[in-house]
Amino acid sequence: MDDKSNRSVIVIVAHPDDETLWAGGTILNNPQWDYFIISLCRKYDQDRSSKFYKVLKILNAQGIMGNLDDGPEQKPLDDIEVQQCLLDLVPQKHFDLIITHSPLGEYTKHLRHEEVSKAVIMLWNEGKIYADALWIFAYEDGEKKYLPKAIKKASYFETLKNDIWIKKYKIITETYGFEENSWEAKTTPKKEAFWAFKDPNSAVGFLNK
Template sequence: MENVFADISTAAVIVAHPDDETLWAGGTILMHPEINWTIMTLCRKSDLDRAPKFFKVMNILKAKGFMADLDDGPEQRPLEQTDIRQAILTTLPQRGYDIVLTHGHKGEYTRHLRHEEVSQAVVNLWKQGQLKAKCLLLFAYEDGGKKYLPRPRKDADIVIDLPKNIWQKKKDIIINSYGFSPDSFEAAVVSNAEAYELKTSKDTEK
């Protein structure tokens, strides 16, 4: 079902943090250089460490990067959906793309509130027509309630097996560009398959 990317010229990836775009969709981005990719992160614009690394990675991915600066403190206080939606609409350079990728409803592992909040905001903007796209792709991973590292969900609509060179480049970005240790959680979850839940126009009516 990877033909969802056929005849696609513009795509947006909307994530909570710098590195999420690579962890959950980096292989997809690398495999489709013909697409004009826009990548937006909702947090860490003022992070003097992560922000420069994010833009370095944008050069590697040949994507246009945009950052907002929503709270991402260790307390992870819930954010207002109106604030998240407003940040998306004011930070993205345009309101319409052929396809939009973002976090799954329950995030990708147990548990990161920001991932869940961003997913909810993107889906609602799309359903309301404020963010236009032919379809949405929601990252489809799970960790069995912390029993194992995140892996593609068995009920994923699309699973893309990454060629070894693409998987290696994805891992190199996490370790060498973002600076995570080879023994880190982030390096460990770099999967050789990427998975998505597909939402099309019929889902806007639900």
């Protein structure tokens, strides 16, 4: 997946740590890309937000956080609310690539991941986020039968080199501070995968399917 050309890339996730869990290896593998990373939740969570900005420095990325509700009960949010929060955070510029959640989520189940994915796809389709292509995370957990794993048949599938995975794992455990026996640490994928879309219509088709 390594691309030596410079790319402007916006990574849009629900939570601080999602960018590392699901795409950290890809980001670390392509340091020549210009990254802007958005977390739509936890802006006022002093612990998580401070760690997120430390991670941005490690990844040599710029970024910003929003404050979407992220309560444990996962109350559904209105589509317009999620889209507006996103529009308030996205720089008004053209990107070569968007990377974000799948509308199916990465595991069973986190509603915010699905809502963020839907918002990104719809805003890209409406021309309110400007980008040439979209990659969405391609992971599944067999409906909680096992930890999330990359989908081999996705558009892109890559086994991370050990040194890259170790850097990724250290971000999760040392910078974000998750214990080695935590779900996050045990999940940290050694393989990363993405479904790729070159036009909004195909992404909307995937969303509706």
